Amino acid sequence: MSGPDCSEKPAARTDRTLVVVPALDEQESIDAVVSGARAALPDCDIVVVDDGSTDATAREARAAGAKVFRHPENLGYGAALQTGYKYAVRRGYKVVAQMDADGQHDPSSLPALIAPVRNGEADVALGSRFIGASCYRPPLGRLAGVRLFSWIIAAAIRWRVTDPTSGFQAMNGAAARFLSGDLFPSDYADADVLILLKRAGFRLVEVPVVMHPSFHGRSMHRGLRPFYYVFRMLLAIFVGMLRKAPLREGVSS
16 A cells, blocks of 8 residues: 655654544644644654645644644545554554544543553454443434444454444554555445454454544545445455455464
8 A cells, every 4th residue: 555655763662652643634623633632642642644635734733743644645544544553563652543633533532542452451442432421423324334334243253343433443553563464445444444353363342432523624534425435345344254364463373
């Protein structure tokens, strides 16, 4: 998968957390997202991956104190995430969190999200808006998609997940390294990736988080017809299930 050069000299492993924020035309919200993440996790490092924005997203992110990688053209949400993963692996971060740039993911939930990963209780923590005290509910069409993919995941891998389309996640270095490989999709990265991680032997948990309706900009999840998204995700899940289960690093067959 192509992207900017992240091949900085590797650093010694660190206990610091990296927050990865993929962004597309989010100049109105990126400052609040970066500032909120910094307030929630004062010791974290923040990388904004500008996926070919045509506005001042990169400039605003730098002004807010984030490190910025910029794709010269729009490569897709998955490609933007993977740029962040590759940087995290290169720099040796033990915990990697990811959140959207449109203000939907409340940064105050970051400490709770990373806790099970930092404590070694899980390899990947998935933020869910459907458990805990969150009052936000997505539009009816998206809610139907959430329910559909929850059912598919339960049928495929016997794991009940309430919010399979959540992009608000945290993971350890091993999971970030695994997702830096060729199996990670360049466009949508939702239910198919959860199935991939589970089949590879990673431990996944859900954590209650707060989410809001996006308040500015153009979310990277928009712009394509919802029907295409459902078709693309179903196809990815079907093809993935036909493959031999991948193995995480350090696990023998």
